[in-house]
Amino acid sequence: MSSVTSYICPTCGANLPSEEGLAGHTANAHRAERGVYTCPKCGAKFGELIALKRHAAQAHGG
Numbered sequence: 001m002s003s004v005t006s007y008i009c010p011t012c013g014a015n016l017p018s019e020e021g022l023a024g025h026t027a028n029a030h031r032a033e034r035g036v037y038t039c040p041k042c043g044a045k046f047g048e049l050i051a052l053k054r055h056a057a058q059a060h061g062g
């Protein structure tokens with residue numbers, strides 16, 4: 001058995017060497033984005049769904 005402990009990100013499966021590394025990864029890659037909406041076409045983020053819809057209509061023609 002390996003004595004190497006690895007920390008697997010439950011969100012994306014990334015393998016981190018330490019608990020701190022996992023915490024940092026989670027904070028950077030998966031920080032709590034409560035209420036954040038991401039445009040599926042360009043990745044722009046908005047704090048409100050209405051803002052995303054408005055952006056989609058203006059930038060991507062709906």
Ligand SMILES: [Zn+2]
Pocket residue numbers: 009010011012013014025026029030
């Ligand atoms: Zn991850």
Ligand SMILES: [Zn+2]
Pocket residue numbers: 039040041042043044055056059060
């Ligand atoms: Zn967009």
